[in-house]
Amino acid sequence: MLIRHFWDKFWEKTLAALALVAVLTLGGIFLLLLTNSWKAFSHISLSEFFSAAAWNPAAYETPTFGIGAMLWSTLLVTLGAMAIGVPLGLGTAAFMSELAPARLRNLLKPAVEMLAAVPSVVIGFLGIVLVGPFLARVFHLPNGLNALNGAILLAVMSLPTLVSIAEDAIHAVPKAYKEASYALGATRWETLLRVTLPSCRSGLIAAIMLGMGRAIGETMTVLMATGNATAMPNGFFDPVRTLTATVAIEMGETPQGTTHFYALFACALTLFVITLLINVAAERLAASYRKKGQ
Amino acid sequence: MWTGLLLLLLACTGRRVETLVIKGSDTEVNAVLQLAERYMELDSAVSISITGGGSGVGIAALLNGKIHLANSSRELNSHELQYAEQHGLRIVPHILAADALVIITHPSVGLDSLDMTQLAGLFAGDVSDWQALGARSGPVSLYGRQSNSGTFMYFRDKVLGRDFSPTLKQMNGTAQIIEAVRNDPGAIGYVGLGYVTEPDGSPRQGIRVLGIVPAGQTSAISPLHRDNLTQGRYPLLRPLYQFTIGEAQGRLRAFLDFEQSAEGRRIIEGNGYLPVEKGTFVTKGVDEVDKRGL
Structure with missing residues (x-):
């Protein structure tokens, strides 16, 4: 009896320690980013870092460390991806959980989830050889390496997250709601639009935000397909260079301990804070719909 | 870590294999890879690992003591020179080709x-x-x-x-x-x-x-x-460098000599580069580097 009790306690503590590893890792990453970014700001003023447009740390004459253009590029690509991905993802989710026959759903769901298994280099490659030339032809552009290309690819990459979470949310709507709606004479379309979707709104918003978090942090795909010009983009047809791409391109070449090195940490910290805020907001919303669903 | 294990294993069997690590310029990587493959056929007691990533990546790795030889299609910049000086590193340039x-x-x-x-x-x-x-x-x-x-x-x-x-x-x-x-x-x-x-x-x-x-x-x-x-008439000719810390010795020296042997030059030429005679236009680059106190 005592021995059984001991093992019970032992495994409980071991699993708790394992769970703590993830939390400690997150805390450690945050601390590392913070201490290294701190050093950057002894050379760069905060206002220059966030508001100046020009990022040219290895300039011919005076280096400049402004992330304005990159921040705008990141937002442009992410919002573009959401504009494409949200209708597509929510539409797919609604179709799958409400309208599709069971056999079709059993085919669709794993297919969408498989999209998450495609490596980002492969998607980036498709951006260069397929989406880029297509955009250039359709919009009569000199080339297709621009923000729109990145947005399309990121929309595809955020689909699995979007669809999967949105489908769960729609699925969690109590059957009684729908039955009541049908009893009042509403059609399936009216029920979906006026009853089902509004009653899982917070879950859908959580799906959108997690999809956005996925898109904002993606690196390889945008690095390959968006042209990486450092100029401030004027729209979706201009090449862009995102924060993630900048860190990925420059981290390897930068001697440790230089202002440039620390400035890259500051870029990473900015990105980390943005995704953290998005994820926290999404978690809160998701929690609220889970409670409501029960 | 795997290299370490591998070395340990080989040490147990009584054969000593020396590992040379080379990194840097994407322009040079293919030619140096072919040179290394041929050299390893001639000398089975050496294992050479080569990766690209860009000249800056190679130089940064050399300065941080991670590799033996840095491929670089440019000279060291002022930051890198300053870093080498502060850490008492004497960087020796070698010219692979033009x-x-x-x-x-x-x-x-x-x-x-x-x-x-x-x-x-x-x-x-x-x-x-x-x-x-x-x-x-x-x-x-x-x-x-x-x-x-x-x-x-x-x-x-x-x-x-x-x-x-x-x-x-x-x-x-x-x-x-x-x-x-x-x-x-x-x-x-x-x-x-x-x-x-x-x-x-x-x-x-x-x-x-x-x-x-x-x-x-x-x-x-x-x-x-x-x-x-x-004959040096074309204006955009540049030397392709390889840098070591201190004079190259032992196997590293032997490999550098092999690159400039008749066979090595054939391989370099096969990659679209020009083998360089000592004292032709390109050696100017070395003198310039020497003058800058490398």
Whole structure:
């Protein structure tokens, strides 16, 4: 009896320690980013870092460390991806959980989830050889390496997250709601639009935000397909260079301990804070719909 | 860690294998890889590992003590020199070969040659429409490498003498530049000589190689005529370096000697680069480096 009790306690503590590893890792990453970014700001003023447009740390004459253009590029690509991905993802989710026959759903769901298994280099490659030339032809552009290309690819990459979470949310709507709606004479379309979707709104918003978090942090795909010009983009047809791409391109070449090195940490910290805020907001919303669903 | 284990295993069997780690320029990586493969056939007691990533990546790794030999298509910059000095590292340059930088355009631009001022004006962003240079009207679309590339730095320092236009699209590799230029009717880009000819020596389809008028002269020099390169007439010739910390010794010395042997030179030439005789135009580069106190 005592021995059984001991093992019970032992495994409980071991699993708790394992769970703590993830939390400690997150805390450690945050601390590392913070201490290294701190050093950057002894050379760069905060206002220059966030508001100046020009990022040219290895300039011919005076280096400049402004992330304005990159921040705008990141937002442009992410919002573009959401504009494409949200209708597509929510539409797919609604179709799958409400309208599709069971056999079709059993085919669709794993297919969408498989999209998450495609490596980002492969998607980036498709951006260069397929989406880029297509955009250039359709919009009569000199080339297709621009923000729109990145947005399309990121929309595809955020689909699995979007669809999967949105489908769960729609699925969690109590059957009684729908039955009541049908009893009042509403059609399936009216029920979906006026009853089902509004009653899982917070879950859908959580799906959108997690999809956005996925898109904002993606690196390889945008690095390959968006042209990486450092100029401030004027729209979706201009090449862009995102924060993630900048860190990925420059981290390897930068001697440790230089202002440039620390400035890259500051870029990473900015990105980390943005995704953290998005994820926290999404978690809160998701929690609220889970409670409501029960 | 695996290399460590491997060494341990080999040590147990009583055979000693020395590992040389080489990293750096993407321009040099293929040629050095072939040299190393051949050298390992000749000397089974050495294992050579080679990766690319860009000249800056290689130099940073050498300065941080992670590798034995850095491939670099540029000299050390002032930050790197300063870092080496502070840490008491004596960097010794070796010259692998000479590379010609080639300017390519989409054939529909319609130009056959440019002078050095026009070239600098284009890549610095002074000229935004081809009409200004007497060609067919249309927007100029600039393609180059990312800032961790030695080619990027060489071109900026030796041709532009100022910063690149921020609208320069920074591509991941030379093959991507060629692919982009081929698809973009207003495109101009710079690439290594090895990339503009097919394996049989004929020029590649879909791009046009421009002749360059050297400063103070009137006629264009084409890089496609071998004499223009070997006699140093073509203005965009640059040395390809390899750097060591201190004089190379033992196996590293033997490998560097092999690169300059008759067989090594054949391999270098097979990759589209020019083997260099001591005392020709390129050795100037070494003297310059020496003068800067390397």
